[in-house]
Amino acid sequence: MSTKDKVLVLKVGGALMQCEMGMARLMDTAAKMLAQGQKVVLVHGGGYLVDEQLKANGMDTVKLDGLRVTPPEQMPIIAGALAGMSNKILQAAAIKAGVASVGMSLADANLVDAVIKDERLGLVGEVSPKDGSYINFVLSQGWMPIVSSIAVSSEGQLLNVNADQAATVLAKLVQGKLVLLSDVSGVLDGKGQLIASLNRSEIDDLVKLGVIEKGMKVKVEAALEVAELMGQPVQVASWRDAAQLAALAQGEAVGTQIKP
Ligand SMILES: Nc1ncnc2c1ncn2[C@@H]1O[C@H](COP(=O)(O)OP(=O)(O)O)[C@@H](O)[C@H]1O
Numbered sequence: 001m002s003t004k005d006k007v008l009v010l011k012v013g014g015a016l017m018q019c020e021m022g023m024a025r026l027m028d029t030a031a032k033m034l035a036q037g038q039k040v041v042l043v044h045g046g047g048y049l050v051d052e053q054l055k056a057n058g059m060d061t062v063k064l065d066g067l068r069v070t071p072p073e074q075m076p077i078i079a080g081a082l083a084g085m086s087n088k089i090l091q092a093a094a095i096k097a098g099v100a101s102v103g104m105s106l107a108d109a110n111l112v113d114a115v116i117k118d119e120r121l122g123l124v125g126e127v128s129p130k131d132g133s134y135i136n137f138v139l140s141q142g143w144m145p146i147v148s149s150i151a152v153s154s155e156g157q158l159l160n161v162n163a164d165q166a167a168t169v170l171a172k173l174v175q176g177k178l179v180l181l182s183d184v185s186g187v188l189d190g191k192g193q194l195i196a197s198l199n200r201s202e203i204d205d206l207v208k209l210g211v212i213e214k215g216m217k218v219k220v221e222a223a224l225e226v227a228e229l230m231g232q233p234v235q236v237a238s239w240r241d242a243a244q245l246a247a248l249a250q251g252e253a254v255g256t257q258i259k260p
């Protein structure tokens with residue numbers, strides 16, 4: 001299978017939804033890729049919107065090791081911000097760029113199995129791939145799935161899944177190529193310089209030193225899991241950087257390569 005035959009699983013972080021220009025550029029890039037026959041799954045976060053909505057409802061944000069502690073009373077607001085607001089803002093940007101999309105979440109069509117990850121985190125989900133038939137059907141129609149990281153357990157409980165982890169599961173489900181786009185150009189070293197590539201032992205060292213922390217720690221660990229499982233590099237780059245997006249559309253390596 002050539003690289004282009006592989007589905008591209010593109011994950012964007014929540015800061016994108018606050019940047020009209022960033023969304024327009026990203027969707028133009030997606031439109032170009034689709035026109036070239038490249039299948040794209042867009043997975044999104046929305047952490048900033050969740051923070052805003054919790055605040056507007058008088059609730060606090062607590063994070064543990066980059067993951068949001070999710071008490072039951074926050075779940076409706078979190079689901080609304082991610083599966084509702086963020087998902088539809090991105091669909092609107094897609095439509096504006098001429099991209100036909102299907103807005104969905106991890107709860108759709110048996111995509112994943114979801115369980116509570118760790119009682120200390122409340123309603124945070126851990127997901128594993130289950131059934132790719134619906135997402136593959138959507139891709140076969142030339143539509144772009146836009147997927148939020150809200151899942152539902154077999155007991156019918158809504159669960160909040162970190163969006164980088166959601167992207168890894170979808171990459172496994174469609175055997176795709178994973179690119180994680182954030183608001184930084186990649187993984188940065190202690191001096192703020194872009195690191196071109198990282199393997200497990202280098203990541204462990206930088207985590208121990210506290211250079212890679214919070215959301216970036218979750219991200220590189222998610223990337224490493226897919227890189228090792230699928231024997232291919234995962235890229236961490238930025239949706240803000242027009243040059244990186246243009247290179248991505250050409251199938252070039254961008255940002256930091258997380259290598260098996
Ligand atoms: N070594 C690092 N290099 C780059 N960013 C880092 C690093 N360590 C921590 N970060 C933080 O991680 C953030 C990206 O993670 P996160 O906020 O979860 O992004 P997203 O919402 O795009 O998934 C950066 O904006 C930065 O604040």
Ligand SMILES: CC(=O)N[C@@H](CCC(=O)OP(=O)(O)O)C(=O)O
Binds near residue numbers: 046078
């Ligand atoms: C469990 C957990 O942390 N869930 C995340 C889901 C959204 C997300 O990951 O958004 P970004 O990609 O913008 O960071 C949250 O509630 O913020």
